Amino acid sequence: MQSTAFRRIAVQTSAGLLAIAIVTAGCYRIRLGLAAPLCLDLCAIVILSLRGSFLTSALVSVVAVGCLDYYFAEPLFTPLILDPLDSFALALFLVTSAVVTTLVSRLRSRAEQLTLRDRELQERMAEIKRGQDQLNLARVNRIMLMGEMTASIAHEVNQPLTGIMANAGTAARYLSRDVPDLEEVRRYLGLIVRDGRRAADVISRIRALAKKAPPRSLQLDLNETILDVAKLIEREVHVKQVALRTELASDLPSVPADRVQLQQVLLNLIVNALEAMNELDSGPRELAVASGRTEFNEVFVEVRDCGPGFDPGDLDRLFNSFYTTKSDGMGMGLSISRSIVEAHGGRLTAAPNVPRGAAFRFTLPVEIDERTASSR
Amino acid sequence: MSEEPPTVHVIDDDPSVRDAIVGMVNSVGLRVRAFESTQAFLHERLPDGPNCLVLDVRLPGLSGLDFQNELKKTDTPVPIIFITGFGDVPMTVRAMKAGAVEFLTKPFRDQDLLDAIAHALDQDRVARHERAELSTLRQRFDSLTERERQVMTFVLAGKLNREIAAQFGTSEITVKVQRSRVMRKLQAESVIDLAHIAAKLDSGASK
Ligand SMILES: Nc1ncnc2c1ncn2[C@@H]1O[C@H](COP(=O)(O)OP(=O)(O)O)[C@@H](O)[C@H]1O
Ligand SMILES: [Mg+2]
Numbered sequence: 001m002q003s004t005a006f007r008r009i010a011v012q013t014s015a016g017l018l019a020i021a022i023v024t025a026g027c028y029r030i031r032l033g034l035a036a037p038l039c040l041d042l043c044a045i046v047i048l049s050l051r052g053s054f055l056t057s058a059l060v061s062v063v064a065v066g067c068l069d070y071y072f073a074e075p076l077f078t079p080l081i082l083d084p085l086d087s088f089a090l091a092l093f094l095v096t097s098a099v100v101t102t103l104v105s106r107l108r109s110r111a112e113q114l115t116l117r118d119r120e121l122q123e124r125m126a127e128i129k130r131g132q133d134q135l136n137l138a139r140v141n142r143i144m145l146m147g148e149m150t151a152s153i154a155h156e157v158n159q160p161l162t163g164i165m166a167n168a169g170t171a172a173r174y175l176s177r178d179v180p181d182l183e184e185v186r187r188y189l190g191l192i193v194r195d196g197r198r199a200a201d202v203i204s205r206i207r208a209l210a211k212k213a214p215p216r217s218l219q220l221d222l223n224e225t226i227l228d229v230a231k232l233i234e235r236e237v238h239v240k241q242v243a244l245r246t247e248l249a250s251d252l253p254s255v256p257a258d259r260v261q262l263q264q265v266l267l268n269l270i271v272n273a274l275e276a277m278n279e280l281d282s283g284p285r286e287l288a289v290a291s292g293r294t295e296f297n298e299v300f301v302e303v304r305d306c307g308p309g310f311d312p313g314d315l316d317r318l319f320n321s322f323y324t325t326k327s328d329g330m331g332m333g334l335s336i337s338r339s340i341v342e343a344h345g346g347r348l349t350a351a352p353n354v355p356r357g358a359a360f361r362f363t364l365p366v367e368i369d370e371r372t373a374s375s376r
Numbered sequence: 377m378s379e380e381p382p383t384v385h386v387i388d389d390d391p392s393v394r395d396a397i398v399g400m401v402n403s404v405g406l407r408v409r410a411f412e413s414t415q416a417f418l419h420e421r422l423p424d425g426p427n428c429l430v431l432d433v434r435l436p437g438l439s440g441l442d443f444q445n446e447l448k449k450t451d452t453p454v455p456i457i458f459i460t461g462f463g464d465v466p467m468t469v470r471a472m473k474a475g476a477v478e479f480l481t482k483p484f485r486d487q488d489l490l491d492a493i494a495h496a497l498d499q500d501r502v503a504r505h506e507r508a509e510l511s512t513l514r515q516r517f518d519s520l521t522e523r524e525r526q527v528m529t530f531v532l533a534g535k536l537n538r539e540i541a542a543q544f545g546t547s548e549i550t551v552k553v554q555r556s557r558v559m560r561k562l563q564a565e566s567v568i569d570l571a572h573i574a575a576k577l578d579s580g581a582s583k
Binding site for chain 2: 166
């Protein structure tokens with residue numbers, strides 16, 4: 001570092017001296033007066049000052065004045081004695097160098113400041129963009145969650161609603177007979193009440209799910225979350241004739257986590273598992289959701305299915321955004337799930353299940369690590 | 377042959393919907409039977425009368441549409457009214473193409489379902505009638521001898537008794553006797569009647 005600075009000064013000094021030598025020799029050869037070499041030397045020093053340090057310029061200035069005095073100023077060929085002319089020339093050269101080098105160095109530091117500011121700006125912009133991406137991701141998140149839940153909810157509410165409408169028609173029919181059959185009317189009103197209660201239950205379940213929880217900081221019982229989600233997909237599991245088994249650790253500590261987000265992760269993994277077993281023609285359709293503790297003060301949740309599993313070669317790709325092997329897939333489920341889990345300081349991984357199928361497992365730290373959590 | 381009264385069969389795994397449809401059908405005085413699954417339905421003997429099926433598209437096990445295909449393969453196809461929570465278009469189209477009478481989206485107006493049921497029962501009544509008629513015709517046709525069938529073919533082709541006798545190398549009298557036996561066995565009153573019967577047998581065989 002220092003040696004290159006030194007070399008640069010040496011090179012610039014030599015170049016300056018060479019320029020002075022050329023000017024002196026040239027002007028002397030064609031017998032010009034004092035003014036011409038004075039101007040040319042000045043030019044050389046200005047140019048030198050633009051690139052080099054004041055020290056270089058000062059050194060070259062002294063040499064230049066010496067040369068001018070020796071070769072051009074009367075009496076010729078007398079070594080430097082500081083007469084008024086010499087003093088003037090020397091002062092001129094030195095002031096010029098000083099002014100130019102200060103100007104240049106000021107400009108240079110200004111330029112450096114500008115590049116620094118520019119870089120900062122770019123970083124800030126990248127940060128904003130990253131934030132926006134995350135926001136978009138969060139939005140896609142919500143939409144997906146909403147989509148998957150609304151289908152389920154619409155069905156759940158539609159069933160009792162169908163019952164209510166049909167029963168009301170039936171009751172009206174018994175009522176409008178010539179001799180109203182009040183016994184039957186009462187019976188169908190009873191069914192209406194039953195179905196109405198069922199619809200109300202669905203609504204209150206949704207309300208409990210959607211209850212706005214501030215992200216993180218909340219102590220979450222993952223077992224409870226698993227059971228909530230299991231309840232939500234009960235019918236889907238029933239229709240697809242899947243046996244859902246939960247293996248929940250009884251001593252599971254609560255973890256600081258966002259309830260809605262973790263519901264979403266679970267929902268994604270379970271929906272994937274159900275979809276994987278869709279194509280199954282024979283064999284057991286078992287879906288296991290397990291929870292437990294790891295040896296690193298973490299809790300884990302594992303979703304295992306008996307589907308066709310995945311090619312180990314695709315392991316890296318599974319979690320990429322938009323990677324999907326389904327004709328109507330979006331390929332966002334796993335990528336969103338992984339970013340949610342990682343935002344909580346945990347990890348989401350996939351492995352083959354034994355004897356067949358896939359196993360997706362995520363871990364969450366029991367104590368939140370400020371570094372990993374805030375870096376997101 | 378005494379016929380059982382019309383029966384509506386309801387297959388839905390959801391108690392709210394199942395009970396409601398059963399009640400609705402009962403209230404208009406129709407006989408109704410309810411099932412939780414398609415398997416349970418298949419275990420029961422189908423009553424010997426007009427039938428129709430009210431079927432949820434999304435059922436555990438054999439889905440509604442697959443069930444429809446299975447049922448079509450049997451010799452007693454039952455008209456189906458589909459009900460679904462997911463009124464999705466491709467499914468509707470598939471079901472309609474496969475011969476569903478109606479496709480109702482939950483929640484449906486009760487009159488719509490009752491109309492569809494009435495329509496389906498009518499349709500099955502007609503189909504049953506045709507099936508019964510065809511089977512008696514077939515029985516009668518089966519009672520013909522080989523020679524009588526040949527005579528029938530020639531008669532339908534517009535041949536005279538004399539021409540038929542020449543063809544078989546028998547007397548005209550014999551052909552006349554055979555011919556009247558064909559008419560009697562098939563209960564045909566004229567050659568035109570015979571042609572009608574033959575057409576029915578033909579279209580029944582091609583089904
Ligand atoms: N349980 C599973 N078994 C086998 N393959 C799976 C499983 N879960 C996910 N995959 C694979 O990972 C892909 C990406 O999943 P995901 O991100 O949820 O998107 P999508 O479900 O929309 O396809 C799926 O298309 C599938 O190929
Ligand atoms: Mg998915």
